[in-house]
Amino acid sequence: MVLAAFCAWGGSALAFNSGLSPPAEPVERDTPLAAVQGFLQAAHAGHYDLAAHYLWLNHIPKSDQAAQGARLARRLRFVIDRKLYLDLGRELAIDSSGRFAQLGTLPLGNTNQPIRLAQVDLVGDRHAWVFSEDTVRAIDRLYENYGPPLGEFFPEFFFSHQLLAVELWQWLGLIVVLLGATLLASLLQRLGLAIGRRLIRLTRFKWAELPLQSAQGPLRLLLWAVLVVAATRFLLLPPADQLAVDTVSNSLIIISGAWFLLRLLARGAARVQELATSDAEDPGRVRGLKTQLAVLQRVVASAIYVVSAALFLLQFEVVRSIGVSMLASAGIAGLVIGLAAQRPVSSLLSGIQLSITQPIRIGCASACWSSCANIPSGSLGRGWSVELTTSEARRGCGGLVLIPRKVARKSRGS
Numbered sequence: 001m002v003l004a005a006f007c008a009w010g011g012s013a014l015a016f017n018s019g020l021s022p023p024a025e026p027v028e029r030d031t032p033l034a035a036v037q038g039f040l041q042a043a044h045a046g047h048y049d050l051a052a053h054y055l056w057l058n059h060i061p062k063s064d065q066a067a068q069g070a071r072l073a074r075r076l077r078f079v080i081d082r083k084l085y086l087d088l089g090r091e092l093a094i095d096s097s098g099r100f101a102q103l104g105t106l107p108l109g110n111t112n113q114p115i116r117l118a119q120v121d122l123v124g125d126r127h128a129w130v131f132s133e134d135t136v137r138a139i140d141r142l143y144e145n146y147g148p149p150l151g152e153f154f155p156e157f158f159f160s161h162q163l164l165a166v167e168l169w170q171w172l173g174l175i176v177v178l179l180g181a182t183l184l185a186s187l188l189q190r191l192g193l194a195i196g197r198r199l200i201r202l203t204r205f206k207w208a209e210l211p212l213q214s215a216q217g218p219l220r221l222l223l224w225a226v227l228v229v230a231a232t233r234f235l236l237l238p239p240a241d242q243l244a245v246d247t248v249s250n251s252l253i254i255i256s257g258a259w260f261l262l263r264l265l266a267r268g269a270a271r272v273q274e275l276a277t278s279d280a281e282d283p284g285r286v287r288g289l290k291t292q293l294a295v296l297q298r299v300v301a302s303a304i305y306v307v308s309a310a311l312f313l314l315q316f317e318v319v320r321s322i323g324v325s326m327l328a329s330a331g332i333a334g335l336v337i338g339l340a341a342q343r344p345v346s347s348l349l350s351g352i353q354l355s356i357t358q359p360i361r362i363g364c365a366s367a368c369w370s371s372c373a374n375i376p377s378g379s380l381g382r383g384w385s386v387e388l389t390t391s392e393a394r395r396g397c398g399g400l401v402l403i404p405r406k407v408a409r410k411s412r413g414s
Contacts, residue, residue, distance in 0.1 A: 016120055017057045019065030020049075027053045029128035032092040032101035032117045039131070043077035051077070056118065056133045072136060075143040079106070082236050083146050084115065092117070100132065106142060113138045149234055170235050177231040185223035192219060210267045211260075218260035225252040247315055258308035265300055269293045 027050070028034040039054035052069025055076070060068050080086070084104045092101040103115040118132035148154075148169065158169035166174075196212045229249045232242065273293055 015058070016122065017053065017055075017065060017069070019057065019060070019062035020052055020069060021066065023050055023053050025050065027128075029054065029130060032094065032103075032129045033090075035117055035129040035131075036086070036092070036103065039073070040077070040080070043073055048073045048077075053130075055131050055136050056120070057136065059133055059137065072139045075147060076131065076136075076139050078147045079139070079142045080115070101129070106146070108138065108141055108145065113142060146236070148236055165238055166241060170237060173235045174232070174237075177228060177235070181224050181227035181231065184227055185220045188223050189216070189220040207271075210271065211264055214260055214263035214267055218256040218263070221252055221256040221259070225249040225256070250315055251312055254308055254311050258304055261304050262301060265297055265304070269297045 024047075028038045035054055039051050042048070042051040042054075048070035049066065051073035052066070055069055055072060057065045057069050057072075080103075083106055086103070092103065094101045099119050101117045103117065105112040105114050107113075114135070116132045116135050117129045119127050119129055122128055154169050158167065158172070163171060193212060193216060196208075196215075200208045200212065226249070229246060232245050237245065273290060
């Protein structure tokens with residue numbers, strides 16, 4: 001009876017992965033860490049028939065173990081390389097039963113799939129650590145979620161060689177993505193603009209042409225950035241490289257938005273100026289409107305630049321991390337700067353106010369200009385130029401006098 005039990009135990013030990021041929025070189029499976037290192041070393045070298053000896057394959061028919069083992073080893077290698085961050089400098093922890101060691105867990109459907117190694121018994125009171133049965137059964141589903149899309153079709157050369165920590169198939173895919181995104185973005189822009197023009201003809205709303213004309217160029221850049229971000233997800237790039245691609249794409253999206261707003265602002269101002277010029281009979285009124293539009297355009301454009309720069313900088317963790325401390329000191333710094341630059345700021349704000357309200361205008365002759373420019377009593381000064389910080393008045397003799405905004409703001413034209 002004891003002999004029968006011994007024979008049964010020996011038969012089950014000998015049956016472990018009996019469908020595999022003996023390994024061409026020794027396999028190190030004495031500890032969980034040695035098993036993981038041996039598996040990765042064999043898989044990275046392209047020896048998947050050897051890597052199959054580190055998998056539990058007893059649930060696979062004996063005749064299929066060799067072929068299926070090599071295939072599953074190749075797929076598991078892709079999953080581990082891309083989704084598990086391993087510290088191979090220390091031994092893996094073994095659970096309380098002494099039979100399992102967990103390498104990590106990966107989301108799979110609605111659950112988390114543990115990647116574990118199990119201890120199996122061999123002949124002669126020996127033991128070996130291999131990837132457990134539940135892990136091997138989940139390899140195909142893990143590969144569908146985390147493996148390269150064309151990993152079964154590309155030659156091994158594209159996966160075994162790297163350039164700047166990126167595999168050759170990923171470089172090839174990145175080139176295809178960039179070229180495809182360029183072509184597709186141009187086609188989508190043409191299609192979108194064509195649809196927009198047709199809608200404008202139906203509505204007969206001419207102002208709608210402005211955003212449509214302004215979008216030509218920025219829209220293509222926006223579509224290109226979005227397509228690149230979406231397509232590179234399928235390339236399974238390393239996290240640092242994917243973050244770099246995302247940062248560049250997000251920056252281009254911000255630039256495209258700012259570009260579109262600036263073009264829309266310029267075209268809108270030009271359209272308003274064109275309508276005012278065609279309808280107005282007073283040249284002075286036209287010049288005043290041009291000044292108002294120029295000032296408003298500069299103010300809005302400056303706001304667009306500031307917001308775009310802020311959005312661009314907020315992408316970087318360094319800027320976000322110091323943002324709280326910067327906000328805390330911004331109040332004090334703003335107060336100090338405001339006190340120090342009180343006069344220049346007051347002059348600038350006065351220039352904006354004068355340009356919009358226009359109490360004095362270019363070309364108007366008035367006693368107010370004479371007063372501001374210290375022109376002798378009885379003669380009238382004539383406005384020559386209106387800037388944001390200063391104005392100029394022409395004396396009767398032809399000379400120009402520079403007038404600070406703070407002084408000119410208090411005058412009224414006649």
